[in-house]
Amino acid sequence: MNKLVIVGTVAFDAIETPFGKTDKILGGAATYIGLSSSFFNVDAAVVSVVGEDFPKEYLELLENKGVNIEGIEIVKGGKTFFWSGRYHNDMNSRDTLVTELNVLADFNPVVPQDYKNAEVVMLGNLHPLVQTGVLDQMTTTPKLVVLDTMNFWMDCALPELLDVIKRVDVITINDEEARQLSGEYSLVKAAAKIQTMGPKYVVIKKGEHGALIFHNEHIFFAPALPLADVFDPTGAGDTFAGGFSGFIAQQGDISFNTMKTAIIQGSNLASFCVEKFGTERMVNLDTKEVNARLKQFKALTQFEIELEE
Amino acid sequence: MNKLVIVGTVAFDAIETPFGKTDKILGGAATYIGLSSSFFNVDAAVVSVVGEDFPKEYLELLENKGVNIEGIEIVKGGKTFFWSGRYHNDMNSRDTLVTELNVLADFNPVVPQDYKNAEVVMLGNLHPLVQTGVLDQMTTTPKLVVLDTMNFWMDCALPELLDVIKRVDVITINDEEARQLSGEYSLVKAAAKIQTMGPKYVVIKKGEHGALIFHNEHIFFAPALPLADVFDPTGAGDTFAGGFSGFIAQQGDISFNTMKTAIIQGSNLASFCVEKFGTERMVNLDTKEVNARLKQFKALTQFEIELEE
Numbered sequence: 247m248n249k250l251v252i253v254g255t256v257a258f259d260a261i262e263t264p265f266g267k268t269d270k271i272l273g274g275a276a277t278y279i280g281l282s283s284s285f286f287n288v289d290a291a292v293v294s295v296v297g298e299d300f301p302k303e304y305l306e307l308l309e310n311k312g313v314n315i316e317g318i319e320i321v322k323g324g325k326t327f328f329w330s331g332r333y334h335n336d337m338n339s340r341d342t343l344v345t346e347l348n349v350l351a352d353f354n355p356v357v358p359q360d361y362k363n364a365e366v367v368m369l370g371n372l373h374p375l376v377q378t379g380v381l382d383q384m385t386t387t388p389k390l391v392v393l394d395t396m397n398f399w400m401d402c403a404l405p406e407l408l409d410v411i412k413r414v415d416v417i418t419i420n421d422e423e424a425r426q427l428s429g430e431y432s433l434v435k436a437a438a439k440i441q442t443m444g445p446k447y448v449v450i451k452k453g454e455h456g457a458l459i460f461h462n463e464h465i466f467f468a469p470a471l472p473l474a475d476v477f478d479p480t481g482a483g484d485t486f487a488g489g490f491s492g493f494i495a496q497q498g499d500i501s502f503n504t505m506k507t508a509i510i511q512g513s514n515l516a517s518f519c520v521e522k523f524g525t526e527r528m529v530n531l532d533t534k535e536v537n538a539r540l541k542q543f544k545a546l547t548q549f550e551i552e553l554e555e
Numbered sequence: 556m557n558k559l560v561i562v563g564t565v566a567f568d569a570i571e572t573p574f575g576k577t578d579k580i581l582g583g584a585a586t587y588i589g590l591s592s593s594f595f596n597v598d599a600a601v602v603s604v605v606g607e608d609f610p611k612e613y614l615e616l617l618e619n620k621g622v623n624i625e626g627i628e629i630v631k632g633g634k635t636f637f638w639s640g641r642y643h644n645d646m647n648s649r650d651t652l653v654t655e656l657n658v659l660a661d662f663n664p665v666v667p668q669d670y671k672n673a674e675v676v677m678l679g680n681l682h683p684l685v686q687t688g689v690l691d692q693m694t695t696t697p698k699l700v701v702l703d704t705m706n707f708w709m710d711c712a713l714p715e716l717l718d719v720i721k722r723v724d725v726i727t728i729n730d731e732e733a734r735q736l737s738g739e740y741s742l743v744k745a746a747a748k749i750q751t752m753g754p755k756y757v758v759i760k761k762g763e764h765g766a767l768i769f770h771n772e773h774i775f776f777a778p779a780l781p782l783a784d785v786f787d788p789t790g791a792g793d794t795f796a797g798g799f800s801g802f803i804a805q806q807g808d809i810s811f812n813t814m815k816t817a818i819i820q821g822s823n824l825a826s827f828c829v830e831k832f833g834t835e836r837m838v839n840l841d842t843k844e845v846n847a848r849l850k851q852f853k854a855l856t857q858f859e860i861e862l863e864e
Contacts, residue, residue, distance in 0.1 A: 336740070431645070434783040455764040458781060467778045467855050472767060474743040506858045537862055546776050547856050549815045553846050 247289045250495040251361050251388075252279045253380045254370025254484070255350060256294040256304075256318060260330040261523060263337065263478050271524040272304045273329065275370035275394070278481035281528040282488025282515045283368075284311035285536055286496035291361045293317035293380060295353045297324035307529065316358040324349040337476050338453060357383040366495040368487060369393040369414065374406040381413055390500050392416040392491045393445070394483070397423050412444040415500070418487055420451045433458065434465075447505060449490070451483055459509050464502055468509040469546060471517040471539065478523045482516040485528065489515035514539050556598045559804040560670050560697075561588045562689045563679025563793070564659065565603040565613075565627060569639040570832060572646065572787050580833040581613050582638065584679035584703070587790035590837040591797025591824045592677075593620035594845055595805040600670045602626035602689060604662045606633035616838060625667040633658040646785050647762060666692040675804040677796060678702040678723065683715040690722055699809050701725040701800045702754070703792070706732050721753040724809070727796055729760045742767065743774075756814060758799070760792055768818050773811055777818040778855060780826040780848065787832045791825045794837060798824035823848050 259273030276292045283290045291314035296305075298320060305315050330344035355376055362385040369377040371394045381391065393414040399407045400423065411417060417440060421433060427443075428436035437448040437460035448460045454476070456469040489512035497504050517539060521527045568582030585601045592599045600623035605614075607629060614624050639653035664685055671694040678686040680703045690700065702723040708716045709732065720726060726749060730742060736752075737745035746757040746769035757769045763785070765778040798821035806813050826848060830836045 432783050432785070434781050452764070455761070456778070465781055465855055466858070467781075469765070469776045469778065472743045472774055472776075474741050476741070503859070507860055510858055510860065540860055540862055544860070546774055547858075549775070549819055549856075550812070551816055551819065551849055551853070553849055 247287060248366065248495045248498050249361055249364035250283055250288045250290040250491060251293060251357055251364040251367045251380065251384075252276050252283065252290055252370060252488075252491075253293040253355055253368070253377065254279055254372055255327050256292065256296050256300070257327040257329060259480060259524060260328075260344070261478055261480050262332040263523075264333070264335050265477050266523070268523050270328065272307070273480065273524060274327065275372070275484040277308070277525060278484035278519065278528065279368055279370055279488035279491070280308050280313040281311060281525060282485040282512075282519075283492030283495070284313055285489070285515065285531075285533065286492040288492055288495040290314065290492070290495075291317050291358055291364075293355045293357055295319045295321060295349050295355075297321050297326040297349045300326045314358065314361070317356060317361070319356065321349045331480070333479065337479055355380050355383075362386075365389045365498060366491055367391045368491040369410070370484060370487065371396050374399055374403050374410045378406070378410045378413070381410070389498070390415050390491075390494055392418065392487065394418045394487050395423070397426055400426050408443065414445050416447040416449060417445040418449040418451060418483075418490070420453070420483070424448070424450050434460075449509065451486060453479070453482070457486065457509050457513060459505055461502055461505065466502070466506045466509065468513040468543075470513055471542060471546065473517065473520065476520045479520050480524060481528075482519050485519040486512035486516040488512070510540070510543055514543055556596060557675065557804045557807050558670055558673035559592055559597045559599040559800060560602060560666055560673040560676045560689065560693075561585050561592065561599055561679060561797070561800075562602040562664055562677070562686065563588055563681055564636050565601065565605050565609070566636040566638060568789060568833060569637070569653070570787055570789050571641040571652075572832075573642070573644055574786050575832070577832050579637065581616070582789065582833060583636065584681070584793040586617070586834060587793035587828065587837065588677055588679055588797035588800070589617050589622040590620060590834060591794040591821075591828075592801030592804070593622055594798070594824065594840075594842065595801040597801055597804040599623065599801070599804075600626050600667055600673075602664045602666055604628045604630060604658050604664075606630055606635040606658045609635045623667065623670070626665060626670070628665065630658045640789070642788065646788055664689050664692075671695075674698045674807060675800055676700045677800040678719070679793060679796065680705050683708055683712050683719040687715070687719045687722070690719070698807070699724050699800075699803055701727065701796065703727045703796050704732070706735055709735050717752065723754050725756040725758060726754040727758040727760060727792075727799070729762070729792070733757070733759050743769075758818065760795060762788070762791070766795065766818050766822055768814055770811055770814065775811070775815045775818065777822040777852075779822055780851060780855065782826060782829065785829045788829050789833060790837075791828050794828040795821035795825040797821070819849070819852055823852055
């Protein structure tokens with residue numbers, strides 16, 4: 247079984263959407279990535295940090311899904327990272343209400359010894375120096391390194407971000423971030439420019455409008471499944487990244503065909519994530535539901551056209 | 556060969572985009588629909604009105620593409636409908652600078668005798684009473700009636716619009732218009748509600764984000780082809796409608812499978828339209844280019860996933 251190292255936050259979230267609000271619930275990029283990757287046949291380990299206030303049940307929840315949690319440091323007397331946000335009516339934009347870094351401020355990631363030779367590394371959204379710190383600990387060159395990031399690091403830590411971007415194979419960012427990073431409005435041009443910065447593959451996430459993957463002259467598109475109700479978009483991008491990297495780790499091959507299926511798998515899992523608040527839907531999701539919805543993705547996109555040669 | 560009746564404007568446009576501006580050039584919904592439908596094996600006729608100032612070459616251009624222009628009334632001493640608009644930097648929104656209705660103000664559409672039994676009727680964006688007037692002239696029930704409309708008629712002529720909507724099989728509108736017409740934010744819910752208003756098929760156009768078709772519990776999605784340069788979006792929606800209705804008329808069948816291919820064909824043709832100002836790209840487009848790009852659509856969307864039953 248191939249190994250997948252996941253670095254990212256494990257956190258408390260408090261979320262408000264037009265449909266309701268939550269108290270502090272389980273959240274964090276690595277949590278969503280871990281849950282999502284657990285739908286594939288991989289040996290995944292999360293590298294993260296929490297405070298002493300973090301409930302054991304949450305860690306056990308990941309463990310019960312087969313995710314190794316050895317690399318989640320528990321800081322004595324520390325408080326867990328906390329984020330709170332409110333979504334606007336269109337669910338496409340949100341305001342951050344609270345960000346308490348807490349133990350994340352001094353996070354020094356440690357990759358467990360057994361995972362330093364992992365085939366795939368998924369660098370969740372975090373300070374680029376933390377992402378670099380994880381790469382530096384790998385003892386063999388991973389088959390694939392995937393990096394997720396956001397505009398915040400482009401604004402506050404661009405040189406460090408550019409340094410780590412140079413070292414990754416795949417970058418996943420949203421459309422606005424791709425434009426900001428490249429200075430190009432057209433996503434085709436943006437993706438071409440970002441490929442000159444290091445990543446051979448550029449994944450552009452467009453939320454409800456789907457996701458694109460660019461590689462040289464190849465482009466592939468996965469729509470988002472049209473849903474009657476989107477309850478809470480939190481974690482959808484991370485769930486996408488978990489499905490993407492989890493599927494590739496399972497397959498153990500990095501052909502463009504595998505990448506195509508990987509963004510379909512990521513979109514499919516993300517379509518569940520948004521149906522309930524926080525991680526609730528992902529925690530209770532089963533493989534049958536996942537496979538049934540993959541069939542919906544096929545029906546949504548597959549067509550037949552006879553073309554003369 | 557099946558017949559296709561196209562009603563809509565044949566007009567002068569003056570366009571400004573971030574890439575340049577034009578003087579009065581050939582435009583109008585029926586012009587784009589006619590040009591686009593000419594890529595299919597159909598007997599298409601445009602029903603419209605122009606003034607005496609309208610260049611003969613423009614009419615000949617349509618005729619040379621095999622489009623019947625008998626139904627285009629030329630009003631002696633009249634001036635042709637003129638629209639001028641300026642696109643914003645993102646190309647997704649525009650300001651209307653000038654609208655001179657001219658001969659369109661008293662337009663009384665007359666369907667040529669030979670086309671009153673057409674298999675497919677494409678009602679381009681116009682006053683809903685004009686669209687109704689065309690339907691009333693059909694002597695046999697068409698296999699399929701497609702209606703395109705816009706928010707302007709929802710604001711100014713809603714009862715008349717609802718009346719004609721009751722009588723059509725397919726409606727094509729953009730996402731904001733679908734929300735306005737249905738009062739539902741979710742496109743899935745919007746499409747379901749619009750299906751109760753008459754049309755059995757709802758096509759929702761999302762511009763650069765592609766197009767969806769809804770029919771009962773079926774959904775199919777056609778992406779827009781990601782392009783390095785979008786030069787002028789004018790006419791893209793009409794070109795889409797021309798490809799959609801032209802393909803269905805050619806096939807002569809209205810199965811959901813045909814509809815799927817039809818929205819791919821429409822998206823494919825629209826991807827050319829935006830590459831040059833006005834109708835320029837459509838006028839010079841050849842079938843080889845169209846087929847080559849259909850292959851790109853396949854590469855963009857087709858994937859293989861093995862699913863256990």
